[in-house]
Amino acid sequence: MDLRIFTEPQQGADYDTLLAVAKATEDLGFDAFFRSDHYLRMGDVDGDPGPTDAWLTLAGLARETSRIRLGTLMTAATFRLPGVLAIQVAQVDAMSGGRVEFGLGAGWYEAEHTAYGIPFPRAKFPRLEEQLAIITGLWGTPVGETFSYEGEHYRLTDSPALPKPAQARIPVLLGGMGKERTPRLAARYADEFNVPFASVEDSAAQFGRVARAAEEAGRKPDDLIYSNALVVCVGRDDAEVARRAEAIGRDADELRRNGLAGSPSEVVEAIGRFAAVGSSRMYLQVLDLHDLDHLELIASQVMPQL
Structure with a gap:
């Protein structure tokens, strides 16, 4: 089971805070550092000092880390034009020496679009599908050839399809709980499928839908990695768990019911239940980014038991 650290900086974190978490992620032996792609806080928090851009952050971290994978859960397709996004991600991949993973979602949080003047289209899923075709098409076009695309929402003509990523193929992550279109899209484009904030039972059902869609698309179901994202809250005793939860x-x-919470042994047992239904990677959503002792506890007392 791979353990990855997943952050939500829109809730209140500057670049230096994210850098400290990313360096701890690397030093403590975690597999990857991921972040959300949002420009507005959620819930009853002030969100100070304000948002940081996902790909600007990852570009900085690409130069200040050396081992961990870097990526997004999930980049919002509504935020960027697909040609520009393909350039940005390929450049960060080169800056990192080939350590980027690319999670892409349709975008959903209308208030952040309104707050920053970003158009919020109603037909988001068709745009997501076209973006995936364009971005992977640009990356996959042989050097010296051009790429063109004619869709309902986007048109590209004779693009040089540059720059190229450092990796032969940047892993593409898709996710969600959609029962029909989402599995179909994953079967076509995804290297990994992620189920966020769901129960073991719901995860098993969605993994099954994706596996069937992969078979129908002519892929082996185990060509894909299946993963989960859950809030983590670990403590040495009940008092420490309660303090971190508060x-x-x-x-x-x-x-404990809806995330990965409790003592190290409780969390190991909970992760095992997800592993039993096919999950091989866990994104640990860390919400208190100043509590680096929390990461050390997970690394020293949870990770060795997996």
């Missing part, structure tokens, strides 16, 4: 505005018992 620090992120949650209840410890609720997190």
Whole structure:
């Protein structure tokens, strides 16, 4: 089971805070550092000092880390034109020496679009599908050839399809709980499928839908990596669990039901239940980015048991 650190900087984190978490992620032996792609806080928090851009952040971290994978859960397709996004991601991949993974979602949070003057299209899923075709098409076009695309929402003519990523193929992550279109899209484009904030039972059902869609598309179901994202809250005893839960505005018992919470042994057992239904990678959503002791505890007492 790979363990990855997943952050939500829109809730209140500057670049230096994210850098400290990313360096701890690397030093403590975690597999990757991922971040959300949002420009507005959620819930009852002030969000100071304001948003940081996902790909600008990852570009900086690409130069200040050396081992960990870097990526997004998920880049919002509504934020960037696909040609520009393909350039940005390829450049960060080169800056990192080939350590980028690319999660892309349709975009959903209308308030952040309104707050920053970003158009919020109603037909988001068709745009997502076209973006995937364009971005992967640009990356996959042989050097010296051009790429053109004619869709309902985007048109590209004789693009030089440059720059190229450092990796032969940047892993593409898709996710969500859609029962029909989402599995079909994953079967066509994804290297990894992620189920966010769902139960073991719901994860198993969605993994099954994606596996069937992959077979129908002529792929082997195990060509894809299946993963989960869940809030993490680990403590050496109940008091420490409660303290960490309170620090992120949650209840410890609720997190035990809906996240990965409790003692190291409790969390190992919970992760095992997801592994039993096919998950091989866990994105640990860390909400208190100043509590680096939390990461050390997970690295020293959870990771070795997996």
